[in-house]
Amino acid sequence: MSVAAAEGAKRFPCAQCGALLIYVPGTAVLTCTYCGFENPIPVSAEEIEELDFHKYLEIARDDATAEHTQTVKCNACAAEFTASGDVTADVCPFCGSTAIISVPAEVRIRPRSLLPFHLNKLLAMTALEKWLASQWLSPNDLKRHARETGGLQGIYVPYWTYDTNTTTAYSGMRGEHHYRTVYYTDDEGNQQSRQERYTLWFPASGVVFNQFDDVLVVATDVVPQKHAEGLKSWDLPSLVAYQDEFLSGFRAVRYKKPLDVGFEDAKGQMAPVIDSTIRYDIGGDEQQVHTARTQYDNITFKHILLPVWLGAYRYRDKVYNFLVNARTGEVRGDAPLSFWKILLLTLLAIALVGGFLYFYSQNQSGR
Numbered sequence: 001m002s003v004a005a006a007e008g009a010k011r012f013p014c015a016q017c018g019a020l021l022i023y024v025p026g027t028a029v030l031t032c033t034y035c036g037f038e039n040p041i042p043v044s045a046e047e048i049e050e051l052d053f054h055k056y057l058e059i060a061r062d063d064a065t066a067e068h069t070q071t072v073k074c075n076a077c078a079a080e081f082t083a084s085g086d087v088t089a090d091v092c093p094f095c096g097s098t099a100i101i102s103v104p105a106e107v108r109i110r111p112r113s114l115l116p117f118h119l120n121k122l123l124a125m126t127a128l129e130k131w132l133a134s135q136w137l138s139p140n141d142l143k144r145h146a147r148e149t150g151g152l153q154g155i156y157v158p159y160w161t162y163d164t165n166t167t168t169a170y171s172g173m174r175g176e177h178h179y180r181t182v183y184y185t186d187d188e189g190n191q192q193s194r195q196e197r198y199t200l201w202f203p204a205s206g207v208v209f210n211q212f213d214d215v216l217v218v219a220t221d222v223v224p225q226k227h228a229e230g231l232k233s234w235d236l237p238s239l240v241a242y243q244d245e246f247l248s249g250f251r252a253v254r255y256k257k258p259l260d261v262g263f264e265d266a267k268g269q270m271a272p273v274i275d276s277t278i279r280y281d282i283g284g285d286e287q288q289v290h291t292a293r294t295q296y297d298n299i300t301f302k303h304i305l306l307p308v309w310l311g312a313y314r315y316r317d318k319v320y321n322f323l324v325n326a327r328t329g330e331v332r333g334d335a336p337l338s339f340w341k342i343l344l345l346t347l348l349a350i351a352l353v354g355g356f357l358y359f360y361s362q363n364q365s366g367r
Contacts, residue, residue, distance in 0.1 A: 022249030050300035175286030
């Protein structure tokens with residue numbers, strides 16, 4: 001059973017001693033931080049469904065719910081996230097600032113499903129160290145610096161997913177390669193021939209169809225965008241219905257990207273697939289696409305929360321960010337490069353090219 005904290009944040013007291021229960025990654029229980037008592041998380045009967053995009057834009061305020069969790073905003077970086085427990089002061093997990101202010105509850109589209117944390121902090125750090133070890137152009141002491149100066153925060157990141165069927169009418173050109181024999185006289189006056197390729201172009205037009213499922217769009221910009229978009233190994237079929245219990249002991253970031261703006265980003269992800277389908281339909285050896293008009297039908301969406309371990313480490317007075325997928329251990333992040341390793345690699349490449357040119361010239365002069 002949950003109780004509301006003083007500022008509206010939901011807490012889960014232990015049935016044995018009253019201390020705080022937190023969610024343990026990789027389990028289906030809440031565990032007492034004081035006596036170790038385990039409380040199973042009840043299975044929600046709510047179905048995970050796709051919501052109609054256009055209809056939801058019209059009735060969003062009727063179906064959206066007012067927030068009941070305590071949300072705070074960092075004055076330094078403007079990140080908004082859930083506060084821990086009923087605290088009145090907190091540390092921003094994104095920039096480390098303590099300049100935190102409360103944010104009034106507002107009506108927002110609520111997340112209906114999430115992927116619970118599977119990896120704990122220790123396993124996430126192990127995944128990070130393995131990733132650092134694979135950065136072979138980084139300094140040798142990078143792993144030690146990351147261990148000594150780095151930190152991890154467990155955070156649920158908001159995403160939109162979109163499904164849609166597309167119909168695209170296009171016009172363009174199909175290029176077909178042909179070959180002809182060209183005769184010429186070389187420098188020594190001898191007649192020579194070679195095959196020359198040329199391309200014939202023909203008008204092309206048509207209509208192609210695509211189906212897209214769970215196009216994933218990051219709904220916030222407070223986590224490193226390129227890293228959040230780079231995390232691909234999400235087991236979305238394992239989504240479970242949203243329950244507050246899964247958030248106990250972790251923070252959750254509020255979405256900043258509206259539903260319709262997120263769909264524009266999804267269109268950007270779909271565009272290369274649609275273009276590839278058009279070029280396949282045109283056929284030939286080369287294709288030119290002059291116009292493409294796409295209609296998006298049966299658009300549905302989900303608002304979901306995905307778990308990441310967010311962290312940063314310092315190396316030579318510069319901060320490097322990283323994200324760890326808390327389901328699979330996939331890591332996306334930044335790492336410094338070693339000047340000496342790059343220099344050695346460059347010298348090695350120069351030596352190999354120089355050696356090749358030397359033996360080639362010796363071989364040519366010996367003929």
